[in-house]
Amino acid sequence: MSRQKVLRKIFAPPQFTGFKPYGCSGGCKGSVELFYEEYEAIKMADYDLLNYEEAAVLMGIS
Template sequence: MARPKISRRICGRAPYSCFKPNGVPTHSLTQVQLLPEEFEALRLADLEGLSQLDAAAQMQVSRQTFGNIVASARYKVAQCLVHGQALMLNQEMENEQ
């Protein structure tokens, strides 16, 4: 049985729900889901420029967990940019504080 997921503190929201190539209908693209915690990790690490330790403290997770989350988010963003896929931003913020 898998361990239960620990709550993450998420403060940022995406101003849109999808980022995709121009001129291509969303339904014809492969869609990649970016979780709210991944969006928040990108915001803290890449936009705010926080260290992994500081960003992990803000999200209330361990540094290793934060590193895993931001690595997953960066992979998904790169995948979408390189392969012309749609990046779908999940707007549900269950653990928002």
């Protein structure tokens, strides 16, 4: 039996579709894909100065 889906709280989805690092001129072809939940956790840690456990509580995940 599969696990139940958990509703996650995303407070502000990203307002962009992609970006590249500064100083990367054509030679950088690799990409990294993030889920909304991953983006939100990083944003809360970096900009809201929360640790990942506090961010998880706000997002309603473990």
